[in-house]
C-alpha cells in the first residue's frame with residue numbers, strides 16, 4: 516500500500532477493508548485501514564464529517580493512482596477514462612477506531628434493492644482485503660465537510676433516511692450530555708432499526724417503510740412535531756434539484772441566506788434543524804419549514820444525500 520499524497524492538504528490514500536459486518540438487512544459496516552490514516556482528523560468533533568470514496572470501475576479492478584498528485588489532482592483524475600479513474604461517491608465517517616498507524620475509519624453502507632451504483636454494489640459485496648481510494652481531512656488542515664453546526668441552539672430537530680443514519684448516529688454520540696431535541700429516522704425495514712447512543716434529552720423515533728412510499732411517514736411525523744398541516748409530501752419530480760444543498764453556508768439554488776430569512780409566526784427560537792436524505796423528501800420538508808413555517812434559514816441545513824434514479828456526480 517502506498518502513501519502518495521504527503522504534499523496535499525488532505526488525505527488521498529489507498530485503504531484496505533479489514534472488517535465487514537452485516538448490521539441488518541440494509542446496513543453493512545466496514546472498517547477501512549491504512550497507515551496513512553494516522554494523519555486523519557479534524558480540529559474538534561467530527562459530527563457528520565463526509566469523505567469521498569473511489570471505487571474501481573469493475574469489482575476488484577485497478578484503482579486510480581495519485582502518485583505525485585498536486586493541487587490539480589481532481590481535474591487530472593477527472594480527465595482519465597472511467598475504466599482508469601473509477602467512481603467517486605460520498606460517505607460518512609460513522610466512527611474512528613484504533614490510533615496511529617492502526618487508525619481505522621468505520622463506514623456504514625446502505626444495501627438497497629433495485630438499481631445499484633458502484634458504491635452500493637461495493638458495499639453489498641465488501642470483503643476483507645478489498646481496496647478503495649479514500650479522500651478525507653488531514654489533521655491540522657482545513658477540509659470542510661461538516662454541516663452539523665448547531666451553534667447555541669437549545670433544541671434540535673434531526674430528520675434523515677437510511678443514507679443519513681450513519682451521520683445521525685455519529686452526531687448523537689458526540690452531542691453534549693444535556694442536549695435536547697427530536698430525531699426522526701426512516702429505514703427500509705423494521706429490522707434496520709439500530710440501537711443508537713444518545714443523550715437522555717433527545718428522543719429518537721424510527722419509521723420503517725416496510726414497503727410503504729418513501730418519505731411519507733417521516734414527512735408527516737416531522738411536521739406534526741412542528742405543529743403544522745398539511746402533512747402530505749407533495750412535490751413534483753421536476754421541482755427536485757438532485758444536488759439540493761441548502762445550508763447556512765452554501766446554497767445550491769443560489770439563494771442569499773440573509774435575504775431569505777424572515778420573522779417567524781411560530782416560536783422556533785433556539786431551534787436548529789438538520790435534514791438529510793433523498794432529495795425529493797428533503798425538498799418537501801424544506802418547503803414546509805422555510806416557505807410555509809418561515810423558519811429562519813440560518814437555523815436549518817437541508818441536504819439531498821441522493822436522488823432516486825440519478826447516479827451521483829463525483
Ligand SMILES: Cc1cc2nc3c(=O)[nH]c(=O)nc-3n(C[C@H](O)[C@H](O)[C@H](O)COP(=O)(O)OP(=O)(O)OC[C@H]3O[C@@H](n4cnc5c(N)ncnc54)[C@H](O)[C@@H]3O)c2cc1C
Nearest residue numbers: 606607624625627632633634635820821823824825826827
Ligand atoms: C454527505 C453525504 C453522506 C453520505 N453518507 C452515506 C453513508 O454513510 N452511507 C451510505 O450508504 N450512503 C451515504 N450517502 C449516500 C450515497 O452517497 C448515495 O446513496 C450514492 O448515490 C451511492 O452511490 P451508488 O454508486 O451506490 O449509486 P449511484 O451511482 O449514485 O446511483 C445509481 C442508482 O442507485 C440509486 N440509489 C443510490 N443510492 C440509493 C439508496 N440509498 N437507496 C435506493 N437507491 C439508491 C440511484 O437512485 C440510482 O438509480 C451520503 C451522501 C452524502 C451527500
